[in-house]
Amino acid sequence: MAAQKGVDKGRGWSLGLAGLLAPAAFWLGVFFLVPLLLILAYSFGTSGVYGGITLGFNPENYLKVFDPLYLQIIVRSTVIALLNTLICLAIGYPLAYFIAFRGGSWKTALILLVMIPFWTSLLVRAYAWVVILGGNGLANRTLQFLGITDGPITLIFTPQAVMMGLVYSYLPFMVLPLYASLEKFDARLKEAAQDLGASRWQTFWRVTFPLSLPGVIAGSILVFIPSAGEFVIPDLLGGSQTVMTGNLIQQQFLNARDWAFGSALAVMLAVLMLGAILIYVRRIGTDRLEGV
């Protein structure tokens, strides 16, 4: 059927087009979409005592989220991910602003310097903080040297340690889109605002910042989504004290063997992600098309 339309290159289906798309469609279909549908089905199933799953329509796994034990973990994860987003924005915005407007001929080098840690292994970055925050590590000795503390205090395996690791790991995700949107900024707009009598502060809040909003939102999504599902950093820096949703999912799949509940959590995380992306596309995607 597809082969019949073979002549019409560029629009509609053809044999050649099917050949180009088939491998990707197969791989992503079988090894990405089908597994997602599988956990969607599992999330409405019932976990057996020995780890098996009986399929059905059981909303219990989703209701289990409201169990105070789990709700506490989910709320904490969301708060930590939100805080991480805000801190990355507070640190990343001035940095991106500095690189875009004061970087001069150093721009490329400065942005490359932000990207290098982003290209290095996540585990190596987390390990650096395990060492610094651990035992009588560099952080503790600095605190003692400055006279803030008298002896070593517990820094690792705290929510603060997780925050530190998250900000450290996700900062580049915030800086890159911010830089991309500030870099395109037409400096004449700023001059115009100032010529019309706006102070530097007013110029920033009424001209520069609103125009960089696509970058702010893109960066916030890029930081919030993965940090809400983060599992390595709380695992290495939070220990059993600061469990996040990602750790909870991992426990359900590997230790508790309650795959139905684990699937429900994973589905919720995926839906959260899709929701955020949709909001982004609706609110910013179209604005951007209208030309900046």
Added chain:
Amino acid sequence: MVRGAPILKRVGSLPDWALLLFAGLVYLFLYAPIFVLMFFSFNSARSTQVWEGFSLRWYAELFRDQSVLDAFYTSMVVGVTATAISTVIGTLAALALARHSFRGKTLADSTIYAATVMPEIVVGVSLLAFFVAVQFQLGITTIIIAHVAFCISFVTIVVRARLSGMDRSLEEAAMDLGADPPTTFMKITLPLILPGVMAGALLAFTLSFDDFVITFFVAGAGASTLPLKIYSMIKFGVSPVINALSTVLLVATLVCILGGSRFFSRKEE
């Protein structure tokens, strides 16, 4: 602000100085932990905190550790295989998406973007559930399958960006001069999109080589990649051997980035 102005030109008023100072502190924050980590890999004592003197003993120990070498080998096999497969599949898909409009294109586009933004833990557990459901033995094969699945989208996006900036009249000229579609592809299209394909392949290899979360779920007990090995070493306890391994990886990454950016900036000329 004039483009290309020297870095310090506008630094004169308080906000600019504050901005410069702030940027300096952020770079310190980004790099100090890495440098501390590298520094203590040369420590002669077992401590990763107290400096005793210079030594290369942890590097010697690292390169004697067969399990680390095995994990490195596994990572290379997985990385090269997954890169080769995903680069071919992703490039083909990019050609289809950049050149054709067809029914279901929105679904194809959405799937590709969803695969890049889906939280890794969701991808990891869903693949684990899938492999267990179809009774596929977990091991190096499942790792490669999973890596190809998440690399395809990135390759497609990178190659497609290159294709959209390409002048199609060259291909039309080749066809008019009598070249058949395969010849046109090999002689005209492929050389033109090669930088994009290479960039996609490089990205795929980096993602595969660094991936921990997805691999963690689909590796099973049999196979261990380098990130899995590092994870179990950290879990076992802090040791300068991990510092040495981290240093080797950091230097390798840096060399690749600098080499890669050189290669691509020369290609652009």
